[in-house]
Amino acid sequence: MILFITILLVLIGTAYIFLQQPKFGKKSSGIRLQKIKQSPNYKNGQFQNLSHTPNLAEGVGYYTVMKEFFFGKSKRSKPSITLPSQKTNLLNLPPDENVFVWFGHSSYFMQIDGKIILVDPVLSGSASPIQFTTNSYKGSDVYSPNDFPAIDYLFITHDHWDHMDHSTLLKLKPKVKKIITGLGTGAHLEHWGFDTNKIIEKDWNETIELDNGFIVNTTPGRHFSGRGLKRNLALWMSFVLTTPTMKIFIGGDSGYDSHFKIIGDTHGPFDVAIIECGQYNRYWKYIHMMPEEMVQASIDLQTKKLLPVHWGKFSLSLHAWDEPISRVTAEANKKNIQLITPMIGEAVNLQTPASSIQWWNNIDLNILYYKSVTNTFLPSVILPLN
Numbered sequence: 001m002i003l004f005i006t007i008l009l010v011l012i013g014t015a016y017i018f019l020q021q022p023k024f025g026k027k028s029s030g031i032r033l034q035k036i037k038q039s040p041n042y043k044n045g046q047f048q049n050l051s052h053t054p055n056l057a058e059g060v061g062y063y064t065v066m067k068e069f070f071f072g073k074s075k076r077s078k079p080s081i082t083l084p085s086q087k088t089n090l091l092n093l094p095p096d097e098n099v100f101v102w103f104g105h106s107s108y109f110m111q112i113d114g115k116i117i118l119v120d121p122v123l124s125g126s127a128s129p130i131q132f133t134t135n136s137y138k139g140s141d142v143y144s145p146n147d148f149p150a151i152d153y154l155f156i157t158h159d160h161w162d163h164m165d166h167s168t169l170l171k172l173k174p175k176v177k178k179i180i181t182g183l184g185t186g187a188h189l190e191h192w193g194f195d196t197n198k199i200i201e202k203d204w205n206e207t208i209e210l211d212n213g214f215i216v217n218t219t220p221g222r223h224f225s226g227r228g229l230k231r232n233l234a235l236w237m238s239f240v241l242t243t244p245t246m247k248i249f250i251g252g253d254s255g256y257d258s259h260f261k262i263i264g265d266t267h268g269p270f271d272v273a274i275i276e277c278g279q280y281n282r283y284w285k286y287i288h289m290m291p292e293e294m295v296q297a298s299i300d301l302q303t304k305k306l307l308p309v310h311w312g313k314f315s316l317s318l319h320a321w322d323e324p325i326s327r328v329t330a331e332a333n334k335k336n337i338q339l340i341t342p343m344i345g346e347a348v349n350l351q352t353p354a355s356s357i358q359w360w361n362n363i364d365l366n367i368l369y370y371k372s373v374t375n376t377f378l379p380s381v382i383l384p385l386n
Contacts, residue, residue, distance in 0.1 A: 023129060023166035025159065025188030025227045028234070032201075036183050039203050039235075046232035047184075049222050051257050053286045060283045068283070068318060077320045083139030083312070084359060086345040091149050093347070098246060100340070100348045104140040104313030106163055106252075106276065112350075113243045115152040115214060119250060119274075120163040121145075121172065127162035127314045129227075134162075137321065140313045142345050145171035153210060156181040157252025158225045158236035159188055162314060166192065180208060180216055184234030188227070203235065213244035219263050221254035223287050240267045246350065249273040249301055253310065255286045256293035260300035268302035272340070272350055275301075278311030278324035288317075291327035295335055305353075306332065307340045312360075322360045329358065 028036055036042050041050075056065065088101050093111050101109040103123065110117040125141050128134035145168060154176045156164050164185070170192060179189060179199045186199040200208055208216040217240040225234045239250040240263065249263070249270045264270075275297055280288040289297060298306040311324040325341065332339050342348045343359050 019228055021129075022192065023227075025166075026191035028184045028187040032184070032187060039183060041204060041235065042183075046230075047225070047235050048232070049224075049257075050220055050259060051222065053222055053224075053255065055224070055284065055287070057283055057285050065283050072318070076315055076318045078315055079137050079139075079321055081138075083137055084343055085139050085142045086343055086347070087142050088345055088347040090143075090147055098350045100272075100307070100342070100350050101346065102307075102309065102312075102342050102344060102348075103143055104136065104344045105311070106157070106309045107313075108274070108309065109148070110248075110350075112241075112248070113213065113245055115211070115243070116149055117153045117155065117241070118148070118151045118172075119155045120157055120252075121154075121168045122162060122165040122313075124165050124167040127165075127316065129161060134314055134316065136313050140344055145175075148172065148175055151176045152178065153214075154179045155239060155250055156185055156189075157221070157238065157250070158182065158223065159185050159227050159234050160225065160253070161227065162316065163252070164188065164227075169194075178210065180210075180239065182218070182225075182235030182237040184225075187234070202237075204237070213242075215242040216240065217242070217267055219267070220259045221252045222257045222259065223253045223255065238263070240270075246271045249275070249303065251275040251297075253279075253288060254297075256289045256297060260297040264301040264303075270301055270303040272305045272307055273298050273301045273303035274307045274309055276310030277308035277328045278319075279314075279316040280319070280324070281317050291324050292331045294328060295331040295337055298337055299335065305338045305340055305350075312344065325360055 041047050099111045106120045107122050108119050125136045183201050186201040202218045204220045206218045219238045221236045221238045223236040224231050225236050238252050241248045247270050253276050275294050277291050277294045280290050308328050340353050
């Protein structure tokens with residue numbers, strides 16, 4: 001009994017020390033916490049979704065999920081070869097072009113009307129507090145923080161490890177001019193040494209006037225947050241970015257719900273909607289959309305072009321690595337929705353994206369791998385309408 005108690009105390013102590021590492025961030029306190037408590041979306045000590053949102057689907061328990069995740073015969077897979085990629089020189093882009101560059105998963109770069117924008121950068125090779133777990137696919141980490149110019153606007157949609165990477169943010173810190181995020185997330189950033197004056201934290205349905213012609217409207221998602229043991233102490237976000245020439249929907253993680261239609265009716269139509277399409281499962285269908293629902297969300301938003309993210313870098317669910325984009329492509333073709341689907345690192349002109357092949361298909365993957373390693377690159381990808 002004494003041995004058991006000793007071992008238990010050691011484990012508890014080890015876990016406590018582990019959770020004190022800076023990368024876990026900080027809980028809100030003081031004036032920030034008081035502001036959070038005044039939010040209409042904060043109840044019973046945590047932020048709430050607009051609709052009732054169970055963590056798991058009805059009739060599903062965590063035991064079932066863990067058993068399937070670790071021992072089930074699922075389609076969970078990683079790419080069989082190194083992913084093809086391009087290495088765009090972000091420091092020397094034509095200043096008059098509106099450019100998008102995807103880094104895999106939900107990390108991406110935009111140059112819009114002369115402003116440099118970065119969203120949810122995760123460049124450390126891992127989406128977990130334990131570095132050797134949840135590693136990125138081979139070939140998906142071709143950029144480092146050194147490759148970036150000064151960043152006018154850094155958007156953080158929420159504080160999950162696959163969207164808010166401590167290591168990456170520390171290295172980018174000297175380059176960041178302004179950070180736009182949800183209530184509570186600023187506590188992490190301040191804990192990591194970011195200047196409070198650079199952090200803009202907002203609730204849902206607020207307006208931020210950034211610079212002349214650049215406006216952000218904060219909008220909801222249907223998800224959750226948390227870097228430690230307790231969830232929903234910071235708010236998860238999506239954003240409407242209006243620039244002098246474009247209107248872009250920056251979607252964070254979200255289950256499908258009526259908020260997409262409301263955002264479309266209020267702020268649409270959009271030139272481009274950037275929406276998650278991966279890491280879904282019927283077990284947690286309320287917090288991550290199925291690919292077909294993602295296409296419906298784009299219809300609700302009234303977007304001209306749809307750019308799927310949240311895939312192609314990490315295996316965080318039970319599906320095959322390329323299943324999300326394959327299902328989205330099939331559904332988008334049925335609904336006559338235009339998709340932009342670049343390779344990692346490929347520069348896409350958002351106003352005039354070119355045509356190319358579906359690079360994730362096995363045959364095309366081998367072709368593109370050869371082309372990428374021989375420095376023969378293909379143009380941006382946009383799938384034609386049926």
